[in-house]
Amino acid sequence: MNNVTTNDSLNTKTTSGKSYARHVQKILKGNYAAAEGAKLARAGFIPAYPITPQTTIVEELSNKVATKELDATYINMDSEHSVFAAAMGAAIAGERVFTATSGQGLFYAHEVLHAIAHFRLPVVICNVGRPSIPWNIWSDQTDSLAQRDTGWVQFYGESSQEVLDSIIQAYIISEELDLPVMVVLDAFYQSHTSENVWVPEQSLVDEFLPPKKLKGGEIDVDHPKAFGGLIAPDKYETFNYRYWVDINKVEDLANKVGEEFGKHFGRKYSAVEAYNITPETKLVLVTISSITSTARGLLPRYPEVGLLKLRLIKPFPKKSVLKALEPLSEDASIVTIERNFLGDKEGALMMEMKRALYGERNIKMYDVYTGLGGKDVPPRTIEKIIVKTLEAPEEISWIDLE
Amino acid sequence: MLQANKFLIEEEKVFSGGLSCRGCGWALLVRHLASILGENTVYVVPASCFSIIAGPYPLNEIRGSVVHTVFAAAPATATGIRAALDRKGKKDATVAILAGDGGTFDIGFQSLSGAASRGENLLYVVNNNGAYMNTGIQTSTATPYGAVTTTNPQANFKKTFPKDLMGIIAAHNIPYAATCSLAFIEDYRRKIQKAKETKGFRLLMIDGPCPPGHKTDPAQSISIARLAVETKLFPLFEVEHQKYRINYFPKEKVPVERCLEKQGRFRHLFQDESRQALNEIQDYVDSYWEKLLKLEKLSFEE
Ligand SMILES: Cc1ncc(C[n+]2csc(CCOP(=O)(O)OP(=O)(O)O)c2C)c(N)n1
Ligand code: SF4
Ligand SMILES: [Mg+2]
Numbered sequence: 001m002n003n004v005t006t007n008d009s010l011n012t013k014t015t016s017g018k019s020y021a022r023h024v025q026k027i028l029k030g031n032y033a034a035a036e037g038a039k040l041a042r043a044g045f046i047p048a049y050p051i052t053p054q055t056t057i058v059e060e061l062s063n064k065v066a067t068k069e070l071d072a073t074y075i076n077m078d079s080e081h082s083v084f085a086a087a088m089g090a091a092i093a094g095e096r097v098f099t100a101t102s103g104q105g106l107f108y109a110h111e112v113l114h115a116i117a118h119f120r121l122p123v124v125i126c127n128v129g130r131p132s133i134p135w136n137i138w139s140d141q142t143d144s145l146a147q148r149d150t151g152w153v154q155f156y157g158e159s160s161q162e163v164l165d166s167i168i169q170a171y172i173i174s175e176e177l178d179l180p181v182m183v184v185l186d187a188f189y190q191s192h193t194s195e196n197v198w199v200p201e202q203s204l205v206d207e208f209l210p211p212k213k214l215k216g217g218e219i220d221v222d223h224p225k226a227f228g229g230l231i232a233p234d235k236y237e238t239f240n241y242r243y244w245v246d247i248n249k250v251e252d253l254a255n256k257v258g259e260e261f262g263k264h265f266g267r268k269y270s271a272v273e274a275y276n277i278t279p280e281t282k283l284v285l286v287t288i289s290s291i292t293s294t295a296r297g298l299l300p301r302y303p304e305v306g307l308l309k310l311r312l313i314k315p316f317p318k319k320s321v322l323k324a325l326e327p328l329s330e331d332a333s334i335v336t337i338e339r340n341f342l343g344d345k346e347g348a349l350m351m352e353m354k355r356a357l358y359g360e361r362n363i364k365m366y367d368v369y370t371g372l373g374g375k376d377v378p379p380r381t382i383e384k385i386i387v388k389t390l391e392a393p394e395e396i397s398w399i400d401l402e
Numbered sequence: 403m404l405q406a407n408k409f410l411i412e413e414e415k416v417f418s419g420g421l422s423c424r425g426c427g428w429a430l431l432v433r434h435l436a437s438i439l440g441e442n443t444v445y446v447v448p449a450s451c452f453s454i455i456a457g458p459y460p461l462n463e464i465r466g467s468v469v470h471t472v473f474a475a476a477p478a479t480a481t482g483i484r485a486a487l488d489r490k491g492k493k494d495a496t497v498a499i500l501a502g503d504g505g506t507f508d509i510g511f512q513s514l515s516g517a518a519s520r521g522e523n524l525l526y527v528v529n530n531n532g533a534y535m536n537t538g539i540q541t542s543t544a545t546p547y548g549a550v551t552t553t554n555p556q557a558n559f560k561k562t563f564p565k566d567l568m569g570i571i572a573a574h575n576i577p578y579a580a581t582c583s584l585a586f587i588e589d590y591r592r593k594i595q596k597a598k599e600t601k602g603f604r605l606l607m608i609d610g611p612c613p614p615g616h617k618t619d620p621a622q623s624i625s626i627a628r629l630a631v632e633t634k635l636f637p638l639f640e641v642e643h644q645k646y647r648i649n650y651f652p653k654e655k656v657p658v659e660r661c662l663e664k665q666g667r668f669r670h671l672f673q674d675e676s677r678q679a680l681n682e683i684q685d686y687v688d689s690y691w692e693k694l695l696k697l698e699k700l701s702f703e704e
Contacts, residue, residue, distance in 0.1 A: 044486075045482060045485050045486060047478075047481070047482065073485040073488070075481060075520065076520075077516060078478070079512060081472075081475055081478070082475050082481075082512075082513050082516055083478070085471065085475030086475075086478045087482060088471070088479055088482060089446070089478070089479035089480060089483040089484075090482035090483065090486040092482075092483065092486075093490070095489060111474075115471070219444055221442050221443075221444065221495045224441055224465060224466050225462065225467060226459075226461070226462035226467070227469045227470060228470035228471065229453075229458050229459040229468070229470055230453065230458040230459060231458065231459045232458060232459075235459065
């Protein structure tokens, strides 16, 4: 099975000129596409708390509930900690849950993120990435990448279309494996930017994503049981082991669900996407989210440069990455573009890529910090990265630093 | 006519072997609660001594559903459970939070206020034993004036009064809130019944005996709880939509010392240099009682 999109699909990212049956084409901002995704997935419980730049997602969902376009219980909570605790409660009781947050909200919910993951609850959320104090509300993936160890599956969407489609796929993965999933989009560049989005008809989504099936592990007042009681040291790691077995299934499942989504909706997805990675490629840019589009736009001008877009970040799709890089020669190099700062020398993508390639490939890797706190990353910046890495690379560099 | 079932548990809904200390308030209060709420109940338990008493995996002390949750957000977890049960047509099930004073007065305070303000259909039960007992008797904002704890040791005994949780929760204008004592079982059971039948956000605060934390004789848990009511250290009253009603008027004035002297956590107050603190406690108790009398009068005069 080839899970990696190859060169000939270079143009499939723009949906213009394409037409999809049983879809309506709309011009939507990313946040509205996210709300549309949650609605089409028929989320039944939506606890919410405002935070820029996420707020319009939950505002739009509250609208859809008020107008009865969506049959859900929508509750204005007192904090994100409470939002996630409420999501946890409803998920334990078997409800399909959705919420959205950003930056401080996600940081604040950290305790509950762990609890949801290790309660093995199928919950899907959107996070619109922004960093922490000092105050900054703009695009940055530090918030979600700092939650990599909480046990949540993470997808990063490049376009509004991808965000909407990923939410639907996320529910399938989440409910099959009993793992929570976070779909991440970029602040403003996506959340508040209008794009063409093909919105599937409800019936088309219903055929793909049936109502949530209860598995018997939920609260059932007619058959009482206890959840989450103290676990003694001799048994605790058994639960970690079971989690580990299932988290290791995510990569294949993401590829399978992405493939099936393609058959059903006409838009295929995979854990990673590769462009122009051939034996002749000298440099591969590794990106997530909207920086990918900027980089892709430059590829025609740089035939020696390839692109690896990571869509699934957690668990890190090692197999797909290795497969995508298979054609690459050992004297080519890789550069990871980091819109995240985790207080370490290297950014998250470099850490993950090194982990994946260790003992498998011996390719030079360079790391570039750019675009933090929402700073624009225009084509010119990507070109600088390409030129620098090809001509005078440094292990770690900061591009366009002021 | 007095009915035995006003005092007695007709059908036991907890299993034997609960992991509490002897003379623990949690153990007794949950027995009565569960016997009245019945099995069609989901108990939401934030971190507290009850997290342990309820039984480690895979045990369950109560005949009912139990969800253990994070310390700060039991009312939020309960909100999600309530919503999901309602959507499944299980509106008749009770969702009850079992929290300690730390989980209520301190870390869970915001979540409590949020749920009360939203009018969630939840029963909140707080076992007020006046400290973080599960972690070894540290001071909470419910710790009484004058008490020593492991974080207010010796001469640094606690020198502030607890916040008035009942006043704060009453100000949320909820349909029902009441204080309860394990020495007044008939009153307690009536209040559980009333709370069960009331819709909306309800709160019961129980004065929770804790022999290791209060440095008391386990055999005296109930008699000390009775003294707390008789001395008005822990008055019994209920509040419906901000209308106060006192449920028990002590027949005679019993000084607070009679109750405090039975508890090792107050022993230092009986040394000459700190006797002044006893007077302050007595004054505070008297003025709180006066305030309750006024609130009751205000509540029911036309
Ligand atoms: C966020 C968080 N902080 C601290 C703790 C540690 N902790 C567990 S139980 C507990 C004390 C609980 O005190 P209280 O609510 O009064 O209940 P009690 O044990 O007295 O019944 C504390 C501090 C925790 N579980 N979670
Ligand atoms: S320490 Fe106190 S509250 Fe905790 S179990 Fe023992 S008696 Fe009960
Ligand atoms: Mg306590």
